[in-house]
Amino acid sequence: xxxxxxxxxxxxNMLSEHESKELLSTYGIPVTKERIVQDTTQLKEAASxxxxxxxxxxHSPSLAHKTEKGLIRVDIRNDQEASEAFNxxxxxxxxxxxxxLVQEMIKGQRELVVGLTRDPQFGPCVMFGLGGIFTEILxxxxxxxxxxEKRDALEMMKDIKGHKILDAVRGMPSADLDAxxxxxxxxxxxxxxxxxxxxxxxxxxxxxxxxxVAVDALVVLEAPHL
Amino acid sequence: xxxxxxxxxxxxxxxxxxxxxNSIENVGTSQLLNIVRGGFKxxxxxxxxxxxxxxxxxxxxxxxxxxxxxxxxxxVIPNHAVPQALEDCGKKGIRRAVIxxxxxxxxxxxxxxxxxxxxxxxxxHDIRFLGPNxxxxxxxxxxxxxxxxxxxxxxxxxxxxxxxxxxxxxTLPYFGHLGLGLSKAISVGNQADIDMVxxxxxxxxxxxxxxxxxxxxxxxxxxxxxQTARNITPRKPIVALYVGGTEAGRRAAQSHTGSISxxxxxxxxxxxxxxxxxxxxxxxxxxxSLALAQQPLPNGNRMVVLTNSGGPxxxxxxxxxxxxxxVPPFDSxxxxxxxxxTPDTASAKNPIDITMNYDLDLIFNRLPELTxxxxxxxxxxxxxxxxxxxxEHKKTMAHGLIHIPIDFLRDWxxxxxxxxxxxPEKYRKPILCSCFCGREDEAxxxxxxxxxxVYPTPGRAVRAMAALWKYQKIRKGND
Numbered sequence: 001x002x003x004x005x006x007x008x009x010x011x012x013n014m015l016s017e018h019e020s021k022e023l024l025s026t027y028g029i030p031v032t033k034e035r036i037v038q039d040t041t042q043l044k045e046a047a048s049x050x051x052x053x054x055x056x057x058x059h060s061p062s063l064a065h066k067t068e069k070g071l072i073r074v075d076i077r078n079d080q081e082a083s084e085a086f087n088x089x090x091x092x093x094x095x096x097x098x099x100x101l102v103q104e105m106i107k108g109q110r111e112l113v114v115g116l117t118r119d120p121q122f123g124p125c126v127m128f129g130l131g132g133i134f135t136e137i138l139x140x141x142x143x144x145x146x147x148x149e150k151r152d153a154l155e156m157m158k159d160i161k162g163h164k165i166l167d168a169v170r171g172m173p174s175a176d177l178d179a180x181x182x183x184x185x186x187x188x189x190x191x192x193x194x195x196x197x198x199x200x201x202x203x204x205x206x207x208x209x210x211x212x213v214a215v216d217a218l219v220v221l222e223a224p225h226l
Numbered sequence: 227x228x229x230x231x232x233x234x235x236x237x238x239x240x241x242x243x244x245x246x247x248n249s250i251e252n253v254g255t256s257q258l259l260n261i262v263r264g265g266f267k268x269x270x271x272x273x274x275x276x277x278x279x280x281x282x283x284x285x286x287x288x289x290x291x292x293x294x295x296x297x298x299x300x301x302v303i304p305n306h307a308v309p310q311a312l313e314d315c316g317k318k319g320i321r322r323a324v325i326x327x328x329x330x331x332x333x334x335x336x337x338x339x340x341x342x343x344x345x346x347x348x349x350x351h352d353i354r355f356l357g358p359n360x361x362x363x364x365x366x367x368x369x370x371x372x373x374x375x376x377x378x379x380x381x382x383x384x385x386x387x388x389x390x391x392x393x394x395x396x397t398l399p400y401f402g403h404l405g406l407g408l409s410k411a412i413s414v415g416n417q418a419d420i421d422m423v424x425x426x427x428x429x430x431x432x433x434x435x436x437x438x439x440x441x442x443x444x445x446x447x448x449x450x451x452x453q454t455a456r457n458i459t460p461r462k463p464i465v466a467l468y469v470g471g472t473e474a475g476r477r478a479a480q481s482h483t484g485s486i487s488x489x490x491x492x493x494x495x496x497x498x499x500x501x502x503x504x505x506x507x508x509x510x511x512x513x514x515s516l517a518l519a520q521q522p523l524p525n526g527n528r529m530v531v532l533t534n535s536g537g538p539x540x541x542x543x544x545x546x547x548x549x550x551x552x553v554p555p556f557d558s559x560x561x562x563x564x565x566x567x568t569p570d571t572a573s574a575k576n577p578i579d580i581t582m583n584y585d586l587d588l589i590f591n592r593l594p595e596l597t598x599x600x601x602x603x604x605x606x607x608x609x610x611x612x613x614x615x616x617x618e619h620k621k622t623m624a625h626g627l628i629h630i631p632i633d634f635l636r637d638w639x640x641x642x643x644x645x646x647x648x649x650p651e652k653y654r655k656p657i658l659c660s661c662f663c664g665r666e667d668e669a670x671x672x673x674x675x676x677x678x679x680v681y682p683t684p685g686r687a688v689r690a691m692a693a694l695w696k697y698q699k700i701r702k703g704n705d
Contacts, residue, residue, distance in 0.1 A: 014480065115483025122448045122492050127483045135482050143487065143495030145452055151703075152499055159498060199481035220480045 001026075004196050004221060007061070013198075013221050016061045018101055020217035024202065027186050030179075031214040034103040043086050044079055046102040053077050053105040056085045058093050075105055106213050109172065110165050111204035113141070114183055116191045118198050118222075124191025126184050128156050130165075131204035138162075146188030153181035173210040180212055198222040230428040231354035231420050234322045236365045236410055238297035240269035242289060242320065244311055245302030248280055254302030256374040257326070257362070261300075264377060265369020271296060289314035298322040300362060300372055305329040305340065308358070309347055316351025323348070324372060325357035331416045332359055341418050348419060360415025361391030366408040367434055373413070375399070380675065382407015383436030383519035384512075387425035389414055389443045393508070403664055404681075405674025406516045409434040423450045430458035437518035439511050440466040440502075442493075452500055459501035463518040463697045466502050467511040468493045501700040503693055513679075513686050514693035520677045521656035523698040524604035527551045529691065530597040531577035534589055534610035538660065538684045539577035542607050545688035551695060553577060560600065567592060580610070584635075590642035598653040605694070606649075607687055611661040611680065613639055613669025639669050647676035656694055660687040 003019050015023060021031040035046040036059050047054055058071035071092060073085040089100055111132035118124050122145055129141030142159035144152045157163060157180060166175040183205070191197055199220040206215045246258030261270055262281050271292055272280040279285055286292055289299065289311065299315045301308055305327045315323055330341040341358065348355055356362065362372030366381035373395040379402040386408065388394050394411035401408065410432060412425045422445060429435045438458070445451050455464055470489050479485040497504045505511040529551050533539040543553045555575045556564065564574035567588060573579040578597070580589055589610045598606060614636050621630040650657050659680040665671040670680045681687040 113482065115481060117479070117481070117484045117487040119487070119492055121445070122496070125487065125492055125495065127487065136486065139486060141486060141491065142498070143492050144499050145449065145492075145496055155498065156495070159495075199479060199484040201481040201483050203482055218481055220484065 001194055004194060004219075008196060008221060008223050010061070012061055013223075014061075015219040015221065016059060017057065017217060018059060019061075020200075020219040021214060023190075023219060024214055024217055027190055029183050029186055029202075029214055030212065031217070032103045032106060034101055036099050037086075037102055038099050040083050040086060043082055043100070043102060047079065047082050050102060050104045054082065055103040055105050056082065056089055057101045057103060058089050059099040059101040060093060060095065060097065103215075106206045106208050106215050108206040108208045108213075110175070110207040112180075112207065112212065113201065113203040114187055114205050115202065116146075116187050116197065116200035118191060124188060124197075126156075126188045126191070128180075128184055129160055130162050131206075135203055144184075144188070146191050148185045148188045150181055150185065153184040156184065157181075172207075175207050176210040176212065179210075183212060195224050196221050230424060230431070231322065232356070232363075232412065232424060232428040234297045235324060235356055235420075236363055236370070236412075236428070237368065238268055238322075238370070240271065240294060240296040240298075241266075242271045242273055242292060242296040242299040242315075243302075244273040244289075244299065245326070246272050246280055247274060247277060252302075253374050254326075257300070257302060257372055260371040260373065260376055264371040266371075267368065269294075269296070289318050289320065292318065295319040298324060300324045300326065302326040305358075309343060312344060312347045312351075312353065312355075316347065316353055321351075321353055323353055323355040323357075324360070324362045325355055325415075326360060326362060326372075327357070328359040330358045331418065341416060345418055354419055356412070356420045357415040358418060359391075360413040361395050362413055364394060364408055364411040366410070373398075373411075377408075378402070380407045381409065381434075383409055383434065384439055384515045385409045385429040385432060385435035385437070386411040386439045386441070386515075387414060387422055387429065388412070388441040389417070389422070390441055391415065393441050397508075397512075401512070404512060404516060405665065405671070405679065406512055407519075409436070417446050421446050423447050423454050426451065426454050426458065426464075430454065430462060436462070436520070437515045438462065438464045439515040440464060441508075441511065442466055442468045443470050444489075448496060452496060455500035455502055460701060463515075464500070464502045465505050465511055465514045465518065465693070466497055467505045467508060468497070503697060503700075509686065510689065510693075513681060513690045516679050517656070517658055517690040517694055518697060520679060521658065521694060522650055522654050523701070524656055524691070524695050525698070526604040527695050528602060528604050529553050530600075530603050530606040532589065532593055532597065532606060532608050532610065533577055534580050534582060534612075536573075536579050536581075538609040539573070539579045541684040542609065542660075542688050543577050545685045546607075546692075549689055549692035551688065551692055554602070556597070556600070557602075560596070563596060564593070567596075586638050586642045590646045594646065594649055594657075598649055598655055598657075603655070605656040605691060606658075607684075607691060608657055608659040609661070609684055609687075611659060611663070611667065611669050611673070613663065613667040613672075615663055615667040636668070640672070643669055643672050643676075647673060647678055650678065656691065658687040658691050658694075660684045 037043045113131035113135045115127040124146040140160045142156040168174040201218040202214045245254030272285040274285045277285045330337040364371045371377040375395045375398045391413040531542045561574045571581045
């Protein structure tokens, strides 16, 4: 994979959010519409192309856990709010390659997490669970060893205590389990096909209606031992 | 299909034993004694540098002097002597070994080097071995026991593979109390060569093993384990207890996924993926394996709770509700029939509580026959065994005051129990009992020996039933 190779060649051990999503996208996983911008002109273009409301996030080739650092502004509704948010975020980023990621705002109340970890003995393992801030607080998660069969993917979704949020609840449609299963199977396959991938976080994976969309993503790399 | 390396270790026609003497001071002697006197019918060749005879058997100064090539060599010798012994096995043509000796991988870098050396010797001579740092094997059906505790109990259908030798040695009396019969037990030790996956493959194929219990501290080949276990669980239940690192095993990780994926979470996922029932304690591991090996699976979760006592009735119903089992009320017609059969003080709704009385026919035969034949119920939890020990105690107390017809009561109890034990097969529904008396009560021993588990507390019986139901769901592919 070109994206992975480029990052490793640059001595990085992670992909940016944007690169991570490009990688997911090449595997057919649905991701947010987004563009990287460096000035307010580009910002306006991107915003009109994507359509308000939008989300702005700091962009950097080596930046994880942006929420904790106050580098995200959500639900931006017009050009003025966009410029303000852009300037604020740019002011907080250090380094020379400053940029901001302009992203469609996915509306959905149900946040999930899908992940991958490479265990020295188990090999690539796929994780599913409640996403967003709940991932680490509740640890309502389940694992399977890759490769996953469809049955594994469906069962691991049922394993979590909060699995009922995937049903039709409070006026929301039931989650597209086939689409979710495809994502789980695919993430496992990404681990098996790319030895350089050490970890993947898709968090949150938001249900837009019934359809899952990767809203934030992180791919951690490890140069293969020669 | 290729024969398992464990076949000859568990079914040897002849054994060379290194490390036993005529002194009970060394552990090897106890182990040899169990082989010689445990019922094993094959040839046993003690190897000893000085002794001419051990336990009445001719002893040989070395492997090389043996008059035939034994199927397996068992070594309980100091670890500096193991490499030469293994070399001798190779030269003699012995292709299987059990290395009980400790002081290898478990002792750090130097031990790892010594273990690697053993592997190299074994490879050179095409030897497959169990251990080191294990306690060997038991094949209860042929009286083979290489461990250092005597196996004095009835064989059965539970096969155990353990990373702890203690759990197939020091647990033997415990299994005896529980009425748990072993088919085979394999102590895998450091798993330098033969490992848990080999054991699983073997027990998966073994006709005498009806349920498999695993004690795991860490798998060497989790991915092979997944494939193997997954092929077994649709036809044979596996229960596993994993006791390993929780927080301690966590690695530095940059992602949430990485930081949250401790070994405990990965094992949880692995077991679910395999269709393995995960026990959370040794008690559950053995309780569940016992029920799975001996009882039919329930076709649903609806339980009859039959008791002669209110507390156990309530405890069982309460445990049922917290472990996925239901205790629905009987239909009004059935309740009417039960009321017609039981004392006025009884409860006929489910749980049935016939209250304290000595109508053995009622609790052991008439009520089970009525309720087990109901198509809306899938199994029975039973509390109400007051067997001969109860009468004996009464007799002691009543001596000279009241006549207790003890022989009559004993015969009656035997008669009702003989019929009771036929019900699981007759109705194709599981029965699990609980009784605060153990096998010191003949009735408990009788039921256990006839294949109906009797647990020491109501809750343990219920949780074992829940395991049967869970396995049924796994087997049907909808858990």
